[in-house]
Amino acid sequence: MSDLEYVTNRDLTNSQGKSSGKIKILKMHGEDAQVEFVCPECGFKKDSRVKWMEPFVNGAGSGQYFLLVCGKCNQKTKILRLKKELKKK
């Protein structure tokens, strides 16, 4: 049995303000995260399994963010964890 730990699905905006990228993160307990990323700057698409730790996951709580580096143009994209996505304890 697997529990959902984190999920997000959003459009990403590039430096010109166009929403041309996408990020999908699915993380089940005890597994690597499944990440679908479309770079908002160059359109490069990458599906990967990512370890749930630095350098991908940074910080904690409401300041937590995910860092993606495009495999083509090397653009770094910071995905802020949304408040509504935080688990209430």
Ligand SMILES: [Zn+2]
């Ligand atoms: Zn790129």
